[in-house]
Amino acid sequence: MKILVVGSGGREHAIAWKLLQSPKVTQVLCVPGNGGTAKLDRCQNLSFRIDDFAGITRLIETNGVRMVVVGPEMPLAKGIVDHLQEKRIPVFGPVQAGARIESSKSWAKEMMLKAGVPTAKSETFNNSEAAKEYVRAQGAPIVVKADGLASGKGVVVAETVLEAETAIDQLFAQGFNLLVIEEFLTGEELSVLAITDGITITALLPAQDHKRIGDGDTGSNTGGMGAYAPAPIGTPELMARVQKEVLEPMVKAFQEVGIDYQGILYAGLMVYPDGNFGVLEFNCRFGDPETQAILPLLETPLVDVFAACIERKLANIMPLAWYPAVATCVVVSAQGYPNNFTKGQPITSVAAPVNNTIIFQAGTQFNQGQLVTDGGRVLGVTAFASTFAESISLAYQAIDSVHFDGMYFRRDIGQRALK
Ligand code: AMP
Numbered sequence: 001m002k003i004l005v006v007g008s009g010g011r012e013h014a015i016a017w018k019l020l021q022s023p024k025v026t027q028v029l030c031v032p033g034n035g036g037t038a039k040l041d042r043c044q045n046l047s048f049r050i051d052d053f054a055g056i057t058r059l060i061e062t063n064g065v066r067m068v069v070v071g072p073e074m075p076l077a078k079g080i081v082d083h084l085q086e087k088r089i090p091v092f093g094p095v096q097a098g099a100r101i102e103s104s105k106s107w108a109k110e111m112m113l114k115a116g117v118p119t120a121k122s123e124t125f126n127n128s129e130a131a132k133e134y135v136r137a138q139g140a141p142i143v144v145k146a147d148g149l150a151s152g153k154g155v156v157v158a159e160t161v162l163e164a165e166t167a168i169d170q171l172f173a174q175g176f177n178l179l180v181i182e183e184f185l186t187g188e189e190l191s192v193l194a195i196t197d198g199i200t201i202t203a204l205l206p207a208q209d210h211k212r213i214g215d216g217d218t219g220s221n222t223g224g225m226g227a228y229a230p231a232p233i234g235t236p237e238l239m240a241r242v243q244k245e246v247l248e249p250m251v252k253a254f255q256e257v258g259i260d261y262q263g264i265l266y267a268g269l270m271v272y273p274d275g276n277f278g279v280l281e282f283n284c285r286f287g288d289p290e291t292q293a294i295l296p297l298l299e300t301p302l303v304d305v306f307a308a309c310i311e312r313k314l315a316n317i318m319p320l321a322w323y324p325a326v327a328t329c330v331v332v333s334a335q336g337y338p339n340n341f342t343k344g345q346p347i348t349s350v351a352a353p354v355n356n357t358i359i360f361q362a363g364t365q366f367n368q369g370q371l372v373t374d375g376g377r378v379l380g381v382t383a384f385a386s387t388f389a390e391s392i393s394l395a396y397q398a399i400d401s402v403h404f405d406g407m408y409f410r411r412d413i414g415q416r417a418l419k
């Protein structure tokens with residue numbers, strides 16, 4: 001079977017790599033892919049824009065592609081799945097109306113209320129005066145969220161009222177029409193990526209991301225600087241509650257509003273010190289870098305999981321099987337990320353140097369035969385082992401063999417798992 005993967009990040013490298021482990025997958029085409037997918041056996045990159053739906057459709061039809069997997073939120077929010085479904089092309093991912101769960105924070109809040117999903121108290125505003133008045137009444141810390149895709153730049157956790165007011169002005173000035181202002185929650189974050197065919201929903205292994213750029217969770221928010229799975233904080237008891245209080249009610253709520261939601265539903269949770277939790281956000285796709293830590297542990301062939309979802313037969317392959325191991329992924333970024341960073345730095349040696357490690361590539365490409373940096377997050381160095389101590393140590397050992405000028409990584413990825 002030929003499969004097309006849309007996207008160019010570490011997540012897509014991990015998806016392509018995992019799909020290719022199944023003998024029934026004869027080839028993976030990546031649009032546009034990256035330096036990592038370019039070198040995978042039986043994998044080929046094709047340079048199309050990820051929102052060139054007509055071009056992608058022609059490519060699928062002329063190459064005999066039998067399944068499409070969409071990585072990033074942008075094409076989902078623009079309706080790539082609706083477009084391909086109309087052409088009767090099997091595709092994994094939610095339709096445009098479903099992808100709003102990520103692209104519209106205010107609608108996501110409405111859906112959470114409808115489904116009775118625990119979440120932070122919030123209000124939605126379309127003008128800055130009312131928004132600021134609300135902030136002054138509530139006090140700080142408080143969280144200001146833009147309604148719309150913002151690549152992680154639309155959320156401001158304001159420590160003071162002034163900071164919140166400034167964020168309100170800035171986000172409206174940037175062209176966002178709606179802001180959600182939300183109660184500040186404290187606790188430990190947990191990423192629960194669930195897979196659904198619109199009827200049945202099941203969580204993948206719980207993972208923990210590291211959103212901040214600096215060690216000890218300091219500095220700017222990023223797309224994610226590292227991840228590990230299964231996160232010990234996602235205990236069987238907690239996961240059972242998430243299933244009953246978040247995942248199943250959301251599937252029912254989608255059905256009730258007439259949305260056939262198939263694909264990944266990613267719940268970003270805050271687990272409070274008392275063990276209860278609230279949903280911070282939903283994403284309509286696999287998390288990056290969580291996917292790089294989760295997928296290597298999946299024993300059930302990924303192609304079968306996607307096929308079961310597309311055919312609305314997920315129940316038939318449940319429960320999913322997992323290897324009894326843990327994984328840690330350390331992101332190596334370009335100097336300056338998440339702000340300005342340079343591209344085009346030559347990268348030396350990305351062959352996995354130590355056993356049980358794999359270097360997923362993210363912002364990389366080949367330039368005249370030389371692998372160079374091509375994005376903020378450059379590599380996701382991942383290691384598997386029977387304990388977190390070992391997988392963390394292996395991942396950092398593997399990083400020692402990689403080099404590009406200005407490479408940066410956090411040194412404390414996975415530390416919470418050791419507690
Ligand atoms: P989001 O895109 O909604 O996940 O927000 C990005 C990050 O902002 C989250 O991963 C949290 O670290 C932080 N955040 C979002 N909402 C809240 C909240 N209500 N309280 C505290 N932190 C939050």
Ligand code: GLY
Nearest residue numbers: 223224287288289
């Ligand atoms: N790692 C967070 C995300 O994918 O949104």
